[in-house]
Amino acid sequence: EVQLVESGGGLVRPGGSLRLSCAASGFTFTSYWMSWVRQAPGKGLEWVANIKTDGSAKYYVDSVKGRFTISRDNAKNLLILQMNSLRVEDTAVYYCARDCIGDCSGVDNYWGQGTLVTVSS
Amino acid sequence: QSVLTQPPSAVGTPGQRVTISCSGSSSNIGNNPVNWYQHLPGTAPKLLIYVNHQRPSGVPDRFSGSKSGTSASLAIGGLQSEDEADYYCAAWDDSLNGHYVFGTGTKVTVL
Numbered sequence: 001e002v003q004l005v006e007s008g009g010g011l012v013r014p015g016g017s018l019r020l021s022c023a024a025s026g027f028t029f030t031s032y033w034m035s036w037v038r039q040a041p042g043k044g045l046e047w048v049a050n051i052k053t054d055g056s057a058k059y060y061v062d063s064v065k066g067r068f069t070i071s072r073d074n075a076k077n078l079l080i081l082q083m084n085s086l087r088v089e090d091t092a093v094y095y096c097a098r099d100c101i102g103d104c105s106g107v108d109n110y111w112g113q114g115t116l117v118t119v120s121s
Numbered sequence: 122q123s124v125l126t127q128p129p130s131a132v133g134t135p136g137q138r139v140t141i142s143c144s145g146s147s148s149n150i151g152n153n154p155v156n157w158y159q160h161l162p163g164t165a166p167k168l169l170i171y172v173n174h175q176r177p178s179g180v181p182d183r184f185s186g187s188k189s190g191t192s193a194s195l196a197i198g199g200l201q202s203e204d205e206a207d208y209y210c211a212a213w214d215d216s217l218n219g220h221y222v223f224g225t226g227t228k229v230t231v232l
């Protein structure tokens with residue numbers, strides 16, 4: 001069974017940092033691109049970033065470029081999102097998700113339960 | 122501000138058919154396949170339709186997707202109370218350097 005379990009969310013002051021982790025199991029982690037998606041309170045879904053299977057390619061939404069870093073540890077089946085210079089508008093539930101493979105395109109049907117990040121003074 | 126535009130809400134009664142539109146451009150829907158997600162509060166989003174009209178296993182055939190030009194649609198036939206949720210279209214956008222974009226979202230209410 002595919003499982004994605006996020007951790008690391010919490011309350012942080014503006015300008016602060018937070019590191020989110022996503023532990024993956026039940027599938028061959030090294031075969032899949034992985035994404036982070038967030039949902040701010042009362043807002044819609046927003047794709048944040050994704051990373052290639054071997055970590056050699058990374059893409060970010062413009063609003064987090066230069067502040068967030070996506071990475072992965074394939075030996076530990078771990079997806080990471082390092083968030084620096086956090087802003088109030090980064091407050092959201094952050095989901096880890098597996099990207100599609102094969103005849104599918106985009107984010108697949110496997111998501112974590114989400115972890116809440118609150119940026120507030 | 123999303124580049125994929127959806128109506129904010131759609132309303133129907135049990136048994137009715139509801140259609141949700143998703144309007145994009147040549148750099149996203151016009152050139153890439155569209156996915157649809159169902160999102161209930163407090164849960165993880167669920168992939169409902171992929172590559173414009175394909176249904177993952179387990180998704181009822183009441184849900185159908187289509188695409189024409191730079192627009193896509195999700196239809197829910199035989200509306201049920203458990204279909205009350207938020208629905209999002211999504212696609213890759215070539216003009217945004219490999220970004221995946223979600224639509225603005227549509228809240229479906231079952232009266």
